[in-house]
Amino acid sequence: MKTALITGATSGIGRATAIRFANESINLILCGRRQEELDTLKNELSKLVQVHTLNFDVRKNENVQKAILDLPENFKQIDILINNAGNAHGLDPIQTGSVEDWDAMLDINVKGLLYVSKAVIPQMTARKSGHIINIGSTAAKEVYPNGNVYCASKHAVDAINQGMRIDLNKFNIRVGAVHPGMVETDFSKVRFKNDDERADKVYQGFDCLQPEDIADIIHFVVSRPYHVNIADLVVLSTAQASSTIVNKS
Template sequence: MSKIAFITGATSGIGRATALLLAEEGYDLIICGRREDRLKALSDEVAVRTLELSFDVRNRVEVEGAINSIPDAWKSIDVLLNNAGNAHGLSKIQDGNVDDWDAMIDINVKGLLYVTKALVPEMVSKGSGHIVNIGSIAGKEVYPNGNVYCASKHAVDAINNGMRMDLNGTGVKVSQVCPGLVETEFSMVRFKGDTDRSKSVYEGFDALTAYDVADLIRFIVTRPAHVNISDTVIFPAAQAASTLVDKK
């Protein structure tokens, strides 16, 4: 029987790349996101069974409704990838936009918690499963103007560690992947569609691709049952810290 992976934020970037790589490993996929057309396109691209769930992780009622709608044949989930997350804005705390703050906390922190709370009891009940949380180097360091985004990813780091402790002895593994600079739609969202500013983030060096990070996730979830890679940081070779990048 095929294993099942549940992936949030599957419509782009790391989530989409991970779905494609786990499909290559034979995982059936529950793919989640707000853009239904992209979910359909991803389903058409893979050769495994897929279940598409369209909901906003910020909305607890939507999360619970979508997960409660999962057919019995799909309920035994082996891997949960908490990938949905965003950065909104890059400004000093005194100039920050409260709506941006709400969005980052709601998506990056509360959304992760809502999805995990809805799915983890089944994993505990069956005595196996693997939760992979996508953090960030911003959860390990703080950089200028990153204030609330960094805070949200520090929260993910703390939740990941607490989750691993709480689930110790249940058979459920917990891992975190903390990328540095990955060229995805991340900067376009942060800079609210400013293409030139977004592109400038990745100029002068070879940034990570979504597939670089997805390949690490694939490695983590395909380790033997007795092995748990609890936390990782992945940088492009040109990056040494959040704000230290060798640009040519």
């Protein structure tokens, strides 16, 4: 059985992917900042596969490295890495943007992805096998009003994904990215700092993507024959044509 490490596993796409993987007999290392949520998910999925949880903030490099280095023996071989942890903070024009929000997005979306990858990649290069999926966004492919730094962080994920694939090519490691459009998760609640009314409006009036839709796609990507690498995949709901064009009723 393969083992997958998933960051941001306590909600949204990460949680849905964990559930899908468990149903496909993939052992799990679930990473997140909320231990209670990790424990709940572990209790649910341990009926299907082996599950280990890691409670750390991807922004804290020392904690990331130690947690992964200290994994129990039966979880040390990581076959699949899902770099899912990421957030948007605020939706402000550049001239009034919050430095605190900027730091959070760059630290989580870019540096956090790098820290986790740095901890996992050496074992993959040593084995000359492994699969890394970086979860990006349509914001990696276009820039929309007031999206400035969030879009910059996801453009960075796109570039890192391409660079990883080039650098790890000689080690026979598969690297790819999945870039979702609007997915109904807690994403907007975080962006709008728990303003539920404003967040809920984002997903009203159209049939938007669900976390399970992206989890299905991620499983499809990792389950291809090893000679097949899906390098870059953009996923939109039928109602969404771009970041700013959505057919709402």
